[in-house]
Amino acid sequence: MSTDSTDLYAVTVLGHDRPGIIAETTAGLAGLGLNIEDSTMTLLRGHFAMMLLCRGAVDASAIERSLDGLGSGGDLDVAVRPVSDEPTPGAGGTSWVLTVHGGDRPGIVSEVVAQVASAGGNITDLTTRLAGELYLLVAELDLPVDADADAVAAGIRAAAERLGVTATLRPVDTDEL
Amino acid sequence: MSSERVQAWTEAELGVEGRVLDVVRAPAGVLSTRGDDVDPTAPETVQLAADLVATMRVSPGCVGLAANQVGVGLRMFCVDVTEHPKSRTLHGTFVLCNAEIVESSRNEKAREGCMSVPDFTGDVKRASRLTVRGQIPGTGEEVVFATDAFEARALQHEIDHTDGLLFLDRAAGAHAIYPRQTYL
Numbered sequence: 115m116s117t118d119s120t121d122l123y124a125v126t127v128l129g130h131d132r133p134g135i136i137a138e139t140t141a142g143l144a145g146l147g148l149n150i151e152d153s154t155m156t157l158l159r160g161h162f163a164m165m166l167l168c169r170g171a172v173d174a175s176a177i178e179r180s181l182d183g184l185g186s187g188g189d190l191d192v193a194v195r196p197v198s199d200e201p202t203p204g205a206g207g208t209s210w211v212l213t214v215h216g217g218d219r220p221g222i223v224s225e226v227v228a229q230v231a232s233a234g235g236n237i238t239d240l241t242t243r244l245a246g247e248l249y250l251l252v253a254e255l256d257l258p259v260d261a262d263a264d265a266v267a268a269g270i271r272a273a274a275e276r277l278g279v280t281a282t283l284r285p286v287d288t289d290e291l
Numbered sequence: 292m293s294s295e296r297v298q299a300w301t302e303a304e305l306g307v308e309g310r311v312l313d314v315v316r317a318p319a320g321v322l323s324t325r326g327d328d329v330d331p332t333a334p335e336t337v338q339l340a341a342d343l344v345a346t347m348r349v350s351p352g353c354v355g356l357a358a359n360q361v362g363v364g365l366r367m368f369c370v371d372v373t374e375h376p377k378s379r380t381l382h383g384t385f386v387l388c389n390a391e392i393v394e395s396s397r398n399e400k401a402r403e404g405c406m407s408v409p410d411f412t413g414d415v416k417r418a419s420r421l422t423v424r425g426q427i428p429g430t431g432e433e434v435v436f437a438t439d440a441f442e443a444r445a446l447q448h449e450i451d452h453t454d455g456l457l458f459l460d461r462a463a464g465a466h467a468i469y470p471r472q473t474y475l
Contacts, residue, residue, distance in 0.1 A: 213460050217318040239465035245410035248317045252462045280323040282460040287416060289398070 120171045123148075124197045125181070129190035131162040139164070139192075142180035146172045162190070167197065206259045209238075209286035211252065212270065216279025218249040225277055226251065229269040234258045249279070254286065293434035296427070297382045302344040305337050305429055309345025312361040314406045317457060321359045322407055325455040326366040329358075331388040331431040336367065340386040340428035343369040353406055355445045357452030360407050366390070367428065368449035372442045377401075379440035387425030390450050393435060394422040395443075403448060403458045404471065414467040415458050417447045 127139055136155065143150060153166035168177075177194045185192045214226050223242060230237060230253075239254040257263055267283040274281035302309065315321060329336050339358060347356040347369050354375055357368035371384040395418030404412045421443035424435045438446065448458060462468050 211462065211464055213462050215317060215457070215459050216323070241465045241468065243411065243468065243470070245470070246316075248408070248410065250411065250459060250468065252459075252465045252468055254465045279318070280455075280460070282456070284461070286464075287398070 120169050122167060122169050122197050122199060123174060123177055124195055125166050125168060125177065126193045127162065127164045127184065127190060129162055131157060131160060135162055135184065135190065136164065138184055139181060143168050143177070146170060146176060146180055148172065148177070207256045208259070208263065210255050210257060210263070210283055211286055212255060212281065212283050214251040214274060214279055214281045216249060216277065217247055218244055219277065222249055222277055222279055223251060225273045226270055226281060227253070229266065229273050230255055233261050233266045233269070235261065235266065294382065294436040297385045297434050297436050300385050300427060302341055302384060305341045307338055307341045309341035311349050312342050312346050314346065314350070314360050315362045317408050319362070321362055321364050322452070322457060323455050324359070324364055326359055326364045326453050329365040329367050329388045331426040331428045336388065337429050339363060339365070339367060340369065343367070343386060344384060347371065350406060355449045356406070357449050359452055359455070366453040368453060370442070370445050370449060372445050375441050377441035380438045380442055382436065382438065382442065386428050387423070388428055390423055390425030390453065392421065392447070392450060393424050396420045400463055401444065405448070405458055408457060408459060410471055411459070412469050412471050413458050414463045415461045416463055417444050419443055421446060423450070
């Protein structure tokens with residue numbers, strides 16, 4: 115689909131989960147001729163959470179009107195805002211998977227990801243889960259081509275040790291077929 | 292030769308009655324700590340081997356159990372994947388001390404669970420062809436044998452336990468961990 119003379123919008127839907135939220139959202143967007151590009155949806159502690167990017171020659175208020183019904187029950191927040199196209203990330207650098215797990219306590223995510231940020235690393239995907247006492251973080255991240263991965267891993271392990279949790283940094287293993 | 296020896300082994304060789312022990316759960320520190328090497332001929336090792344098998348037997352769906360999972364920081368585990376539909380090569384029930392991977396190849400991704408991480412499952416890539424070395428409890432004899440498919444996966448999962456690693460540490464990506472839907 116051409117991207118000329120069309121706008122890109124971010125639509126977020128958050129709130130109480132029930133069957134049919136995605137169907138209603140996408141029906142509203144399709145009715146305006148919008149094309150859904152990247153999207154993600156999950157349940158966070160049972161709460162519905164969806165973000166999607168859609169493109170089309172309409173304005174934001176028309177999209178909001180088409181999704182009015184979703185938020186009418188008062189238990190779903192719907193937001194629409196225009197976003198600009200991001201440049202495709204340049205090649206280079208290395209991709210890693212970081213796992214952190216241990217007893218739940220405040221500050222695990224912030225202290226560990228600070229190590230990634232201080233090395234110029236960029237987190238590209240992140241999931242955290244809490245089950246009973248067990249806190250779990252799994253992140254995918256890119257390190258700059260000149261980053262010292264061993265030093266980053268050591269910094270992450272040291273931060274984890276201070277927090278009393280375990281951290282493992284492994285290169286992404288891609289099998290090209 | 293070693294393969295036949297492992298296949299012929301049963302817990303009856305241990306000559307002691309196994310006791311059912313409590314299984315510890317993450318975030319228990321013993322699960323994230325590499326175990327100490329174990330003397331395979333020590334009487335307490337023989338008893339622990341019998342206990343691991345007894346605990347595995349009474350645990351629904353359990354195909355392997357490492358000493359750290361019963362709170363003991365020693366490098367020993369039991370395995371029995373005989374009933375599992377994804378198994379190919381089978382060595383029945385066996386216990387290995389101080390086991391290590393000699394050779395591994397042909398990675399495959401599959402969903403794993405663990406008694407010590409009861410609330411999650413996860414996609415983990417592991418070798419489907421494997422050669423391991425270890426010692427049999429009681430006699431202490433060294434065995435080296437090759438296996439494949441699900442037995443290879445179970446062995447790598449258990450050897451990871453002896454090294455203080457959980458399957459969570461090998462999650463294939465940020466969306467490779469799942470809340471468990473069915474409890475066995």
